[in-house]
Amino acid sequence: MKVLSVTSECAPLIKTGGLADVAGALPGALAPHGCTLRTLLPGYPKVMAAVEDGEVLTSLPDLFGGSGRIIAGHAAGLDLLVLDAPHLYARDGSPYLGPDGQDWPDNPERFAALCWAAMLLARDGLPDGWTPDVVHGHDWQAGLMPYFLQRHAPGTRSVLSVHNIAFQGLAPPWRLGSLRVAPADFHPGLAEYYGQVSALKTGLICADRLSTVSPTYARELLTPEFGMGLQGVLRDRRADLVGILNGIDLEMWNPANDPDITPYTAPSGKAQNRAALQAEFGLPDGEGPLCIVVSRLTEQKGLDVLLEALPALTSRGGRLALLGSGQRELEAVWRDAAVRDPNLSVHLGYDEALSHRMMAGADAILIPSRFEPCGLTQLYGLRYGTIPLVALTGGLADTVIDASDAGLKAGAATGVTVYPLTAEALTAGLERLCTLFSAPKVWTRMQSNAMRHPVGWDSSGAAYAALYRDLAGRS
Ligand code: ADP
Known part of the structure; x- marks a missing residue:
């Protein structure tokens, strides 16, 4: 053929x-x-x-x-x-x-x-x-x-x-x-x-x-x-x-031998990468999850809604490192927000190697898209044991299994899904993420599920x- x-x-x-x-x-x-x-x-x-x-x-x-x-x-x-x-x-x-x-x-x-x-x-x-x-x-x-x-x-x-x-x-x-x-x-x-x-x-x-x-x-x-x-x-x-x-390309995105990170094969191996990521973004210590966004900055990606809901994360000791580029106005909005909020650190630009370091070091990746035909970053997140919090739309809905009671009981949960995409629902989603993170056994189980989820071709x-x-x- x-x-x-x-x-x-x-x-x-x-x-x-x-x-x-x-x-x-x-x-x-x-x-x-x-x-x-x-x-x-x-x-x-x-x-x-x-x-x-x-x-x-x-x-x-x-x-x-x-x-x-x-x-x-x-x-x-x-x-x-x-x-x-x-x-x-x-x-x-x-x-x-x-x-x-x-x-x-x-x-x-x-x-x-x-x-x-x-x-x-x-x-x-x-x-x-x-x-x-x-x-x-x-x-x-x-x-x-x-x-x-x-x-x-x-x-x-x-x-x-x-x-x-x-x-x-x-x-x-x-x-x-x-x-x-x-x-x-x-x-x-x-x-x-x-x-x-x-x-x-x-x-x-x-x-x-x-x-x-x-x-x-x-x-x-x-x-x-x-x-x-x-x-x-x-x-x-x-x-x-x-x-x-x-x-996704399972060789290019492989935490076991990724040249940009300290390699790991189990969730516990993320610790060194996490410390490095926190330091690289100049973020403070905190009880909550270290979250990332890696994204084009456009209306599609729903990051304006995230900015509104962000206190739900930061007030629980969570922190956010954002890597993105795109619309000038959105870049300015995030740059300004980072000046005001010590728990938010923003890197504007396009940087493939940094995106690998972020996937390896983060606890969770946030993808609140208004629509998302497939989405790739949630797949990288799964492979790297970085729990995706996603809007329930398009390919995000097809690839992330929500940590609902049923999902957790079945031992299948890999992430948190949010619907509809409103500041209220996203706030509730971030609160849920923080609650899951505060139960290390549950969290590690989700990470292991995520790392096993088939994301190849x-x-x-x-x-x-x-x-x-x-x-x-x-x-
Ligand atoms: P879209 O095609 O709508 O931008 P996808 O999630 O399908 O969204 O794919 C985005 C791709 O671009 C992913 O490979 C993601 O890692 C990469 N990417 C987006 N923004 C950046 C950035 N600022 N730096 C590095 N990689 C990025």
Whole structure:
């Protein structure tokens, strides 16, 4: 089974969020199931610099306002097809944002070009004889891929995965031509969305199959509360929509041999890391749990609600170390809060190694998201024996077992879930967390449960492989 994975980011080469982790993990997750994935990625400077043994396979003379090339090569163990198109991608920094922190104005065209290149690879195959059976795209950036396949390479099957429906890839209709979308397709049944061209909607309609990153999010997406306007489109396609949980890289995230921490295999081994973390963040001693947040700072993550509920933690001797970056206003809010509260310490920025040290040293990780398609940090938390306190939504609901009376009695509890996400409910959740923490036997049992919880790719890799096979069999 040959699969072309089409993505705008891919860890460890270029990452802004969980999508990159998943795109980077899929090839390894699918290999044991007889699927070979090659990853088509824009040739951002960081990607171009990382590619080893690059070989130009194809030239694309007419690629959205310039010329491009497909370069085959390897980086970080990934089999890459890089779309080298300097007029679109030779820009430093974030894959999406210019130096002013705003989206690049030509983002719709930049990623339409990626979709076009995927279509050409599927239609013509590669000079090395490789032709994909299935093309698997991720998020709005790959939204036009299923459309281009339908129009120009109808023999190839497509899957489109929704990692976060909040991002939809809208463009005004006068750009239809520059996006290579036929004017006749600009209608509510296809590319049109409230007067705009929607790359994501087009993909959701045209892809042979749809997936998202957890079973609960797959259900939530059908509702107005979570579907962000696309719930109707998704309801029409519910028979083709499947939720497959993300896994994490068990080698990169392994407390037994993580180079960034003092390694451990049991909850008791966290003590040294805990002391180091507390010192690194300059937090005082306390009776309560040492909690962390590792997150993008955006409205989605519900951290404004956490700030409101925080006294429930700090008044019980709990402390919070936050690592995050994102919206300037939210960064300022947290920076100011840390000045006022000695039990809160904030590190603004993006720091992978620090995130490992935090997972190892913390007692609990707080994830009060308003919505969370899958979420990865609760999975890291489980693996590191760091108890997740989560909002009961999306993948958080699918991966954390609440310390209810039943959960505790069954010996299955791994965390604390909060519903609905209000300051009152979160306050009660934090109080519950502190109570659990004050009973060392109960807490250690939860940590052990968490560390045993399967968070790898085994079953999800099998689920994607089954999806690809089913699709290819149909063609
Ligand atoms: P999202 O994709 O919505 O940002 P996820 O939980 O799915 O949320 O994935 C976030 C990923 O980014 C995780 O791997 C997390 O550890 C990482 N991350 C987020 N913020 C930071 C940060 N400031 N420093 C280091 N890693 C971060």
